[in-house]
Amino acid sequence: MPFxxxxxxxxxxxxxxxxxxxxxxxxxxxxxxxxxxxxxxxHTTPSADVAKQRRLIHHHADVVIVGAGILGCAxxxxxxxxxxxxxLLEASMKEPDRIVGELLxxxxxxxxxxxxxxxxxxxxxxxxxxxxxxxxxxxxxxxxYPKASPSSxxxxxxxxxxxxxxxxxxxxxxxxxxxxxxxxxxTDLVTCSHTKQVLGVECVTGDMKDCYFxxxxxxxxxxxxxxxxxxxxxxxxxxxxxxxxxxxxxxxPKPYHxxxxxxxxxxxxxxxxxxxETRILIDIPENLPSASxxxxxxxxxLRNVVLPSLPECIQPSFVxxxxxxxxxxxxxxxxxxxxxxxxxLVILGDALNMRHxxxxxxxxxxxxxxxVLRDLLSPEKVPSLANHERVLQQLSxxxxxxxxxxxxxxxxxxALYALFAAKDENMRALQRGCFRYFELGMTSGPIGLLGGLxxxxxxxxxxFFSVAFLSLWLVITEPPFYKLPLALLKCIMVFWxxxxxxxxxxxxxxxx
Numbered sequence: 001m002p003f004x005x006x007x008x009x010x011x012x013x014x015x016x017x018x019x020x021x022x023x024x025x026x027x028x029x030x031x032x033x034x035x036x037x038x039x040x041x042x043h044t045t046p047s048a049d050v051a052k053q054r055r056l057i058h059h060h061a062d063v064v065i066v067g068a069g070i071l072g073c074a075x076x077x078x079x080x081x082x083x084x085x086x087x088l089l090e091a092s093m094k095e096p097d098r099i100v101g102e103l104l105x106x107x108x109x110x111x112x113x114x115x116x117x118x119x120x121x122x123x124x125x126x127x128x129x130x131x132x133x134x135x136x137x138x139x140x141x142x143x144x145y146p147k148a149s150p151s152s153x154x155x156x157x158x159x160x161x162x163x164x165x166x167x168x169x170x171x172x173x174x175x176x177x178x179x180x181x182x183x184x185x186x187t188d189l190v191t192c193s194h195t196k197q198v199l200g201v202e203c204v205t206g207d208m209k210d211c212y213f214x215x216x217x218x219x220x221x222x223x224x225x226x227x228x229x230x231x232x233x234x235x236x237x238x239x240x241x242x243x244x245x246x247x248x249x250x251x252x253p254k255p256y257h258x259x260x261x262x263x264x265x266x267x268x269x270x271x272x273x274x275x276x277e278t279r280i281l282i283d284i285p286e287n288l289p290s291a292s293x294x295x296x297x298x299x300x301x302l303r304n305v306v307l308p309s310l311p312e313c314i315q316p317s318f319v320x321x322x323x324x325x326x327x328x329x330x331x332x333x334x335x336x337x338x339x340x341x342x343x344x345l346v347i348l349g350d351a352l353n354m355r356h357x358x359x360x361x362x363x364x365x366x367x368x369x370x371x372v373l374r375d376l377l378s379p380e381k382v383p384s385l386a387n388h389e390r391v392l393q394q395l396s397x398x399x400x401x402x403x404x405x406x407x408x409x410x411x412x413x414x415a416l417y418a419l420f421a422a423k424d425e426n427m428r429a430l431q432r433g434c435f436r437y438f439e440l441g442m443t444s445g446p447i448g449l450l451g452g453l454x455x456x457x458x459x460x461x462x463x464f465f466s467v468a469f470l471s472l473w474l475v476i477t478e479p480p481f482y483k484l485p486l487a488l489l490k491c492i493m494v495f496w497x498x499x500x501x502x503x504x505x506x507x508x509x510x511x512x
Contacts, residue, residue: 106451219351337352340392
């Protein structure tokens with residue numbers, strides 16, 4: 001252990017030996033269970049007050065969470081309501097301003113309801129999302145999220161300003177008696193040099209160095225995480241960037257639907273995020289010639305290439321936003337997950353796992369991860385988070401249980417982006433087959449997978465190769481008969497391309 005932490009050792013050793021939240025004799029009657037019941041009844045207990053003093057004075061809690069974003073806030077509330085003592089650290093409590101993380105799929109809304117945080121979607125001018133409207137070279141097709149049964153209500157997603165939603169989640173965390181939110185910048189993890197166990201987080205508050213300790217440290221500091229490097233076996237890969245504009249009073253072809261515009265260019269997303277505001281995201285691959293500085297940069301690409309491909313009803317608001325000049329970008333990253341095997345540490349959210357944001361699945365994965373982890377680390381299953389062996393066993397289960405949701409979304413996001421950003425004839429053949437599949441009415445399964453409602457990789461596999469075989473049929477039937485030998489040869493290439501698109505991601509999801 002570094003010399004700088006020696007002054008904390010006496011306090012840390014005492015706090016680590018104490019477990020004010022559990023009882024070994026009967027976990028079901030432990031103070032943690034009593035505390036959770038007290039929180040549910042709207043009041044605190046003496047042990048909760050003692051835990052609060054530990055957080056404020058000694059900077060020690062059951063759980064230290066780095067990052068008060070989407071996942072960090074939801075997890076802090078979920079664990080706090082179970083009676084855990086939680087420290088939530090955030091570099092800046094100002095309202096975030098991002099151009100992604102603005103569409104929550106129905107599967108994410110369901111997870112938010114399970115966490116008791118559905119009210120965070122209220123009073124932020126959130127817009128219902130009923131499905132998708134896909135335009136392929138000017139030809140449209142629409143589909144809605146499938147019902148669980150004929151009598152059940154139609155599921156809906158939500159679109160909103162990212163910052164407003166985050167602030168509502170932060171307000172929920174601040175209102176939780178067992179959660180203390182601290183505005184401080186995490187700079188490193190505190191580890192024991194002998195056991196390699198993570199003990200907490202080193203921070204800078206103002207100009208002062210500080211430390212916060214916990215039985216479990218959660219790294220949820222987002223896509224640009226500085227704390228995951230030595231504990232994550234993979235590194236993010238960026239193939240393109242989303243360039244975003246906010247359109248004012250845009251006239252959308254299909255209100256209350258997410259729009260995907262497909263053409264010879266990379267895909268474009270359009271969705272309403274407020275009463276008057278609509279987000280448009282233009283995917284621009286790395287080193288795209290038409291967006292190079294030599295050819296006038298990104299703005300010229302948007303004006304000369306993207307603008308003509310947009311529906312006419314969107315063009316006026318797009319030109320106005322482009323003239324206003326508030327153009328921003330975000331990298332589209334892919335990061336396979338890695339097992340959490342370090343005692344005292346768990347990495348979550350975008351710090352753990354990212355997929356292309358084309359399908360808007362990031363928040364759905366995050367909230368479902370919180371639901372799974374909350375249940376696995378409940379006081380009934382893990383009376384003491386200081387029992388690192390037991391925690392690691394549960395994290396091993398978490399790795400596999402989360403795949404029910406994340407694998408489908410991860411594979412679908414990467415495969416769809418490959419299809420929608422088709423760069424060669426084989427990929428374009430698959431793209432054409434995909435749109436024809438939608439035209440034939442085969443939309444319930446794909447939109448259910450996209451919305452996080454269907455959590456079965458085998459269903460994804462079936463639909464993907466149904467699209468592939470439909471693409472082969474079109475390759476064979478469209479040309480004249482005398483070109484059949486060439487068409488059969490192309491079928492082999494198209495089928496091989498389909499396998500290359502999906503199988504690597506399926507293998508990654510199976511073993512990561």
